[in-house]
Amino acid sequence: MTTVNARGDERQHLPITAVIPPGLTTPEVMIDVDVLDRNIARMASATQARGLRLRPHVKTHKVLEIAERQLAAGAVGLTVATIGEAEVFAKAGVTDIFIAYPLWVTESQAKRLRKLTDACSITVGVDSAESASFMGKNLGADAGRIAVLVELDSGHHRSGVHPDEAAGVARAAADAGLDVAGVFTFPGHSYAPGMPLEAARQEDAALRLGADKLAAAGFTVKTISGGSTPTAMLEGDTAATELRPGVYVFGDAQQLELGRCGTDDIALTVASTVVSHHRTDPGEPGRFIIDAGSKVLGSDRPAWASGYGRLLDYPDATITALSEHHATVQWPQGLALPHRGDRLRVVPNHVCLTMNLVDEVAVVSQGEPAGRWRVAARGKNS
């Protein structure tokens, strides 16, 4: 069959039977390693061409084998969201990790951070004088072993301070003995239709202003860190010195619907089986149930999304409802319904949640099994 991707290119598909290895028990997360490698190489050369360092966010995949590929392709280090994720990757030999989160560092967390610095350069996010002081106090004499980046709010209105306040936070961090290295932001509001360009502009303005404020207060700004997957592939001038995209390794239905990737760029799908057909009235679109539900896809569903994920090989089908082990697929009119037992590839809305639901994934290449990877940092929420 033929489908058209988000960039308008037609492509011929392998028959379904050839893209889901027959030995798989569904539902199962499948990673197409050829697409994955292409995505990793593309982001690596795009950031290199712009003179930017790449520090991919590995909360997306949590897999050692994928981090190795990213580092081999030139990433300067990794970004993680939690101390627990940092521990997994540091133990595997990664030597430069940024925990991009405004941690509230208790005594027990200070102990873990201290241990991490034995063999790894550790940077942590900070977005208040209070949390900087608390972290410094609990790290005690070891505070100088931790670098911090001040988190800026560039319009997502989640964590982060207004760039105006960045120097005050940096001053408190320095007073607490921490090593102030620069600023970072996450333009999460880029995840909406029409927003990537505007969010990138706001991201850039916030980074520029925050860095200027730190410099004016006498700090040496070594790192200006930005970048989500929707904004990282944009071109043009930026104040950033490094980018932290995560989702680009796999792509997902959100990126597809935002036009930030095409179906050819989708490296992760959930293999599923048609288990039940609905009885529908004549003239109604056909509906059926597949065995991939929210416990393997995740249930993120932005208001602008077409549904709870997409079918990679059937772009006109929609997933209209999701339970824990059922997804309801509404089928394009005029196309023959698949049979019970047929297998379909689902593209999750938000791939970071999918990877956090499974302990292992099946790796495939050209429709053939190519091993299994452990999701080593799955569930490391703290």
Add this chain to the structure above:
Amino acid sequence: MTTVNARGDERQHLPITAVIPPGLTTPEVMIDVDVLDRNIARMASATQARGLRLRPHVKTHKVLEIAERQLAAGAVGLTVATIGEAEVFAKAGVTDIFIAYPLWVTESQAKRLRKLTDACSITVGVDSAESASFMGKNLGADAGRIAVLVELDSGHHRSGVHPDEAAGVARAAADAGLDVAGVFTFPGHSYAPGMPLEAARQEDAALRLGADKLAAAGFTVKTISGGSTPTAMLEGDTAATELRPGVYVFGDAQQLELGRCGTDDIALTVASTVVSHHRTDPGEPGRFIIDAGSKVLGSDRPAWASGYGRLLDYPDATITALSEHHATVQWPQGLALPHRGDRLRVVPNHVCLTMNLVDEVAVVSQGEPAGRWRVAARGKNS
């Protein structure tokens, strides 16, 4: 402080410092074992008083220690959603399990089902002649070791056949050598405001009609199985012989907002820490960030829900946004904002997703640590 639960009862709270043990690193799932035991006992006596068997759905908790408590309180067996879940509980010694799902039983799944029947009575859902025949073929001479219940659609319009078609499915199952034991349905449309009573009525009508059709076709109907948590506690006459509620053990924000439980009935919360404050304009409600995001809460959010979960001890606060490791809390005006580092208990919207995100939970009793339980069937999606 004092809060009022969904039934209108006021209650005095323990101070927050007393309900989250200080040793916990957040975010962490906490189970209050006293509330859990009370919920288990209440459902057991309510079903017993109606002369119904209770077969709790353990996809909600996936924990052996909780299943043991349910069986000790009189449950006749367990309900699960997948063969993988059945394997975990059967290995732990459970001898009667219903897999309430319209399985498409391949050869490899038939092998697993066959092995399960060595030490456990196994019942499986079926909702088409085609899947019944396929299952029977793959089970071969062992088909008679598997009992089946015909799944009925009682208005949720997910899987299941119209009760009119039940006898045809049963006939195909019997022809395939399977042991036809009755009918089941899941009134999932009870999860909406004002729906529990109407959904329970439709559930009852579907079960009654489906069972009648089977009896008229000459089958002995041993089991008529229904019941979600919202409908299971309703009183009155029912065609059902057994109920399969799941969520009742913990309660969650959906049940709270549907009025099916009160805050006193909430046995599971996610302990979280305030990590960041927003800058808000004067007159705006205060906003802050806690460290429990979608990777520990799950991101189910029905359109009628107030937000992405609730704060157990602050019923007037709302969770207005959710990222993987951040929840944005909008605070009631006039109430002093909590400090960074303060800890809050979050009630997830859908507790079945929360339990499927963590490998272990902290058990508490009267605000004191009372051990840890492993989520033994976490991630068993197939």
